[in-house]
Amino acid sequence: AQSVTQLGSHVSVSEGALVLLRCNYSSSVPPYLFWYVQYPNQGLQLLLKYTSAATLVKGINGFEAEFKKSETSFHLTKPSAHMSDAAEYFCAVSLPGSARQLTFGSGTQLTVLP
Protein backbone atom coordinates (compact mmCIF):
# COMPACT_ATOMS: atom_id res chain seq x y z
CA ALA A 1 0.00 0.00 0.00
CA GLN A 2 1.10 3.53 -0.64
CA SER A 3 0.94 6.53 1.66
CA VAL A 4 2.13 10.10 1.96
CA THR A 5 3.06 12.12 5.00
CA GLN A 6 2.96 15.88 5.02
CA LEU A 7 5.09 17.42 7.71
CA GLY A 8 3.54 20.50 9.20
CA SER A 9 -0.20 21.03 9.12
CA HIS A 10 0.32 24.80 9.09
CA VAL A 11 3.06 26.81 7.44
CA SER A 12 3.34 30.59 7.56
CA VAL A 13 5.63 32.63 5.35
CA SER A 14 6.00 36.30 4.60
CA GLU A 15 5.07 37.62 1.20
CA GLY A 16 8.09 37.30 -1.05
CA ALA A 17 9.69 34.57 1.04
CA LEU A 18 10.46 31.01 0.00
CA VAL A 19 7.65 28.51 0.29
CA LEU A 20 8.61 24.95 1.27
CA LEU A 21 5.93 22.34 1.90
CA ARG A 22 7.18 18.90 2.79
CA CYS A 23 5.91 15.55 1.58
CA ASN A 24 7.37 12.09 2.10
CA TYR A 25 5.96 9.02 0.49
CA SER A 26 5.93 5.31 1.05
CA SER A 27 5.38 2.93 -1.82
CA SER A 28 6.37 -0.60 -2.74
CA VAL A 29 6.89 0.40 -6.35
CA PRO A 30 7.93 3.65 -8.02
CA PRO A 31 4.90 5.87 -7.55
CA TYR A 32 3.28 8.76 -9.29
CA LEU A 33 3.22 11.83 -7.06
CA PHE A 34 1.08 14.94 -7.14
CA TRP A 35 0.55 18.26 -5.45
CA TYR A 36 -2.93 19.76 -5.36
CA VAL A 37 -4.17 23.10 -4.06
CA GLN A 38 -7.59 23.68 -2.52
CA TYR A 39 -9.19 27.03 -1.87
CA PRO A 40 -12.04 27.27 0.67
CA ASN A 41 -15.18 25.40 -0.32
CA GLN A 42 -13.73 24.39 -3.64
CA GLY A 43 -12.43 21.24 -5.26
CA LEU A 44 -8.80 20.46 -5.90
CA GLN A 45 -6.61 21.89 -8.62
CA LEU A 46 -3.53 20.08 -9.82
CA LEU A 47 -0.33 22.06 -9.30
CA LEU A 48 2.13 19.55 -10.67
CA LYS A 49 2.79 15.86 -11.08
CA TYR A 50 5.69 13.41 -11.19
CA THR A 51 5.19 10.41 -13.45
CA SER A 52 8.70 8.93 -13.65
CA ALA A 53 10.09 11.41 -16.15
CA ALA A 54 12.21 14.34 -15.02
CA THR A 55 12.78 14.42 -11.27
CA LEU A 56 12.41 18.20 -11.09
CA VAL A 57 8.86 19.04 -11.98
CA LYS A 58 7.59 22.52 -12.72
CA GLY A 59 3.96 23.32 -12.21
CA ILE A 60 1.55 26.18 -12.39
CA ASN A 61 1.79 29.46 -10.48
CA GLY A 62 5.56 29.22 -10.13
CA PHE A 63 5.57 26.06 -8.02
CA GLU A 64 7.97 23.20 -8.49
CA ALA A 65 8.82 19.96 -6.75
CA GLU A 66 11.72 17.55 -6.84
CA PHE A 67 11.38 13.79 -6.63
CA LYS A 68 14.16 12.37 -4.48
CA LYS A 69 14.06 8.61 -4.38
CA SER A 70 16.86 8.33 -1.83
CA GLU A 71 14.92 10.50 0.59
CA THR A 72 11.45 9.29 -0.50
CA SER A 73 10.48 12.93 -0.70
CA PHE A 74 8.55 15.20 -3.02
CA HIS A 75 8.71 18.63 -1.43
CA LEU A 76 6.89 21.57 -2.98
CA THR A 77 8.66 24.89 -3.34
CA LYS A 78 8.10 28.37 -4.68
CA PRO A 79 10.83 31.01 -4.60
CA SER A 80 8.59 33.94 -3.70
CA ALA A 81 5.23 33.67 -1.98
CA HIS A 82 2.25 35.74 -3.07
CA MET A 83 -0.79 36.51 -0.99
CA SER A 84 -2.87 34.53 -3.48
CA ASP A 85 -0.90 31.38 -2.59
CA ALA A 86 -2.68 31.13 0.75
CA ALA A 87 -4.62 27.88 0.56
CA GLU A 88 -4.58 24.23 1.59
CA TYR A 89 -2.05 22.04 -0.19
CA PHE A 90 -2.28 18.29 -0.53
CA CYS A 91 0.38 15.84 -1.58
CA ALA A 92 -0.97 12.65 -3.15
CA VAL A 93 0.36 9.35 -4.43
CA SER A 94 -0.91 6.91 -6.99
CA LEU A 95 0.46 3.60 -8.16
CA PRO A 96 1.03 3.27 -11.89
CA GLY A 97 -1.30 0.84 -13.55
CA SER A 98 -3.53 0.56 -10.49
CA ALA A 99 -7.18 1.51 -10.23
CA ARG A 100 -5.80 5.04 -10.38
CA GLN A 101 -6.87 5.89 -6.89
CA LEU A 102 -5.19 8.82 -5.25
CA THR A 103 -4.11 8.61 -1.65
CA PHE A 104 -3.85 12.03 -0.07
CA GLY A 105 -1.70 13.39 2.69
CA SER A 106 -3.24 15.23 5.60
CA GLY A 107 -2.75 18.61 4.01
CA THR A 108 -0.79 21.76 4.83
CA GLN A 109 -2.47 25.10 5.33
CA LEU A 110 -0.26 27.82 3.90
CA THR A 111 -0.64 31.32 5.31
CA VAL A 112 1.09 34.23 3.61
CA LEU A 113 1.76 37.21 5.84
CA PRO A 114 1.92 40.73 4.40
Add this chain to the structure above:
Amino acid sequence: GAVVSQHPSRVICKSGTSVKIECRSLDFQATTMFWYRQFPKQSLMLMATSNEGSKATYEQGVEKDKFLINHASLTLSTLTVTSAHPEDSSFYICSAREPGQGFTEAFFGQGTRLTVV
Protein backbone atom coordinates in the same frame (compact mmCIF):
# COMPACT_ATOMS: atom_id res chain seq x y z
CA GLY B 1 -7.80 20.83 -18.88
CA ALA B 2 -10.89 18.72 -18.68
CA VAL B 3 -13.83 19.85 -16.59
CA VAL B 4 -15.71 17.95 -13.93
CA SER B 5 -18.92 19.59 -12.77
CA GLN B 6 -20.46 18.75 -9.42
CA HIS B 7 -23.96 19.79 -8.40
CA PRO B 8 -25.23 21.14 -6.10
CA SER B 9 -22.42 23.11 -4.51
CA ARG B 10 -24.35 23.47 -1.27
CA VAL B 11 -27.34 21.65 0.13
CA ILE B 12 -29.15 21.73 3.44
CA CYS B 13 -31.52 18.92 4.22
CA LYS B 14 -33.57 17.69 7.13
CA SER B 15 -32.51 14.67 9.10
CA GLY B 16 -34.02 11.51 7.65
CA THR B 17 -34.26 12.72 4.08
CA SER B 18 -32.10 11.71 1.12
CA VAL B 19 -29.83 13.90 -0.94
CA LYS B 20 -28.44 13.26 -4.42
CA ILE B 21 -25.17 14.74 -5.62
CA GLU B 22 -24.26 14.67 -9.29
CA CYS B 23 -20.81 14.50 -10.84
CA ARG B 24 -20.42 15.07 -14.55
CA SER B 25 -17.42 14.96 -16.82
CA LEU B 26 -18.19 17.67 -19.34
CA ASP B 27 -15.71 17.09 -22.13
CA PHE B 28 -14.47 13.56 -21.73
CA GLN B 29 -15.82 10.12 -20.99
CA ALA B 30 -14.91 8.81 -17.59
CA THR B 31 -15.15 5.07 -17.10
CA THR B 32 -14.08 5.55 -13.50
CA MET B 33 -15.07 8.24 -11.04
CA PHE B 34 -14.13 8.58 -7.40
CA TRP B 35 -16.06 9.95 -4.46
CA TYR B 36 -14.29 11.54 -1.51
CA ARG B 37 -15.41 12.93 1.81
CA GLN B 38 -13.61 15.73 3.54
CA PHE B 39 -14.15 16.78 7.14
CA PRO B 40 -13.21 20.32 8.21
CA LYS B 41 -9.48 20.92 8.27
CA GLN B 42 -8.83 17.33 7.21
CA SER B 43 -7.73 15.48 4.15
CA LEU B 44 -9.82 13.76 1.51
CA MET B 45 -10.89 10.24 2.35
CA LEU B 46 -11.80 7.99 -0.54
CA MET B 47 -15.30 6.62 -0.09
CA ALA B 48 -15.78 4.61 -3.24
CA THR B 49 -14.71 4.02 -6.79
CA SER B 50 -17.51 4.25 -9.30
CA ASN B 51 -17.29 2.20 -12.47
CA GLU B 52 -19.59 2.81 -15.40
CA GLY B 53 -22.07 0.01 -15.83
CA SER B 54 -21.08 -1.93 -12.74
CA LYS B 55 -21.31 -1.78 -8.97
CA ALA B 56 -19.20 0.69 -7.11
CA THR B 57 -16.27 -0.47 -5.00
CA TYR B 58 -16.54 0.90 -1.49
CA GLU B 59 -13.70 1.53 0.91
CA GLN B 60 -13.63 -0.24 4.21
CA GLY B 61 -15.95 1.34 6.73
CA VAL B 62 -18.18 3.09 4.18
CA GLU B 63 -21.81 2.00 4.39
CA LYS B 64 -22.97 0.88 0.97
CA ASP B 65 -26.64 1.19 1.84
CA LYS B 66 -26.20 4.71 3.11
CA PHE B 67 -24.07 6.08 0.32
CA LEU B 68 -25.60 4.85 -2.91
CA ILE B 69 -23.48 5.33 -5.99
CA ASN B 70 -24.74 5.04 -9.53
CA HIS B 71 -22.61 5.41 -12.65
CA ALA B 72 -25.17 4.96 -15.36
CA SER B 73 -23.28 6.68 -18.17
CA LEU B 74 -19.73 7.56 -19.13
CA THR B 75 -20.25 11.16 -18.09
CA LEU B 76 -22.39 10.96 -14.97
CA SER B 77 -22.01 9.46 -11.53
CA THR B 78 -24.34 10.17 -8.64
CA LEU B 79 -23.94 9.83 -4.90
CA THR B 80 -27.12 9.58 -2.85
CA VAL B 81 -26.90 10.02 0.89
CA THR B 82 -29.89 8.11 2.21
CA SER B 83 -31.65 8.85 5.48
CA ALA B 84 -29.17 11.59 6.21
CA HIS B 85 -28.18 12.42 9.77
CA PRO B 86 -26.22 15.37 11.16
CA GLU B 87 -23.06 13.26 11.30
CA ASP B 88 -23.25 12.95 7.49
CA SER B 89 -22.66 16.67 7.21
CA SER B 90 -19.43 17.07 5.32
CA PHE B 91 -17.81 18.24 2.11
CA TYR B 92 -18.14 15.67 -0.67
CA ILE B 93 -15.88 15.79 -3.72
CA CYS B 94 -15.89 13.71 -6.87
CA SER B 95 -13.11 13.21 -9.36
CA ALA B 96 -12.77 11.60 -12.74
CA ARG B 97 -9.78 10.46 -14.70
CA GLU B 98 -9.49 10.60 -18.42
CA PRO B 99 -9.43 7.15 -19.99
CA GLY B 100 -6.20 5.60 -21.15
CA GLN B 101 -3.79 2.82 -20.36
CA GLY B 102 -1.01 5.04 -19.16
CA PHE B 103 -1.04 7.92 -16.76
CA THR B 104 -4.06 10.16 -16.98
CA GLU B 105 -4.77 13.18 -14.87
CA ALA B 106 -7.56 13.27 -12.31
CA PHE B 107 -9.91 16.23 -12.43
CA PHE B 108 -11.98 17.26 -9.45
CA GLY B 109 -15.43 18.68 -9.09
CA GLN B 110 -15.91 21.82 -7.05
CA GLY B 111 -17.35 19.87 -4.15
CA THR B 112 -20.71 19.77 -2.37
CA ARG B 113 -21.18 21.11 1.13
CA LEU B 114 -23.87 18.98 2.78
CA THR B 115 -25.46 20.19 5.99
CA VAL B 116 -28.00 17.96 7.70
CA VAL B 117 -30.18 19.72 10.25
